[in-house]
Amino acid sequence: MTETTLSHADNREPTAFTQEELGWLPWLEPFPADQLTERHWAGLVDASRAKSPYFLLLARDPDVLQARTKTDKDIFYNTSNGLPRAERELAATATSRSNGCIFCASVHSRFATQYSKRGADVQRLLDEGIGADIDSRWNAIIAASVALTDTPIAFGAEQIGALRAAGLDVGEIVDVINGAAFFNWANRLMLSLGEPTPPAKS
Numbered sequence: 001m002t003e004t005t006l007s008h009a010d011n012r013e014p015t016a017f018t019q020e021e022l023g024w025l026p027w028l029e030p031f032p033a034d035q036l037t038e039r040h041w042a043g044l045v046d047a048s049r050a051k052s053p054y055f056l057l058l059a060r061d062p063d064v065l066q067a068r069t070k071t072d073k074d075i076f077y078n079t080s081n082g083l084p085r086a087e088r089e090l091a092a093t094a095t096s097r098s099n100g101c102i103f104c105a106s107v108h109s110r111f112a113t114q115y116s117k118r119g120a121d122v123q124r125l126l127d128e129g130i131g132a133d134i135d136s137r138w139n140a141i142i143a144a145s146v147a148l149t150d151t152p153i154a155f156g157a158e159q160i161g162a163l164r165a166a167g168l169d170v171g172e173i174v175d176v177i178n179g180a181a182f183f184n185w186a187n188r189l190m191l192s193l194g195e196p197t198p199p200a201k202s
Contacts, residue, residue: 030056
């Protein structure tokens with residue numbers, strides 16, 4: 001199959017981390033929305049994702065996309081036990097901030113703000129970076145997420161100890177690890193497949 005490489009010379013990529021809603025442009029041709037089969041719809045999991053060029057691009061391998069999306073949903077939406085949703089989103093935001101994924105950071109910082117009602121603290125993480133001093137619990141979650149992001153093998157007793165000292169139990173620590181690990185991978189995928197676009201003008 002011939003792949004079409006796309007370029008977007010007129011796009012002005014955002015350079016600052018933001019909680020505004022950004023767009024995204026692929027560097028490879030997404031799967032045509034009008035050719036989606038039952039297998040593709042199953043891979044998308046949510047029908048609304050057919051409007052996203054990112055998910056249509058990933059739909060070229062619908063079975064992998066389905067596994068990816070179900071894993072994503074289980075990590076971030078299955079909050080009957082473990083870490084609150086806001087702090088799962090904080091882990092994803094910190095990871096994305098560390099990796100330089102402006103698009104992912106915008107998405108998950110908005111969720112972190114929505115669920116925590118601490119928009120100013122979330123914005124400090126975006127503005128000041130991963131060294132922002134917020135509070136002991138959020139600092140520990142951010143530091144653990146960044147350690148896992150930078151050098152996964154270096155993550156260990158020091159970060160676990162800091163999370164425990166900040167009041168997290170075993171299940172909550174697992175949720176921090178899952179959120180950071182998933183987005184450490186997801187950032188790299190998104191950064192290698194396309195580029196963010198500025199917020200839409202109102």
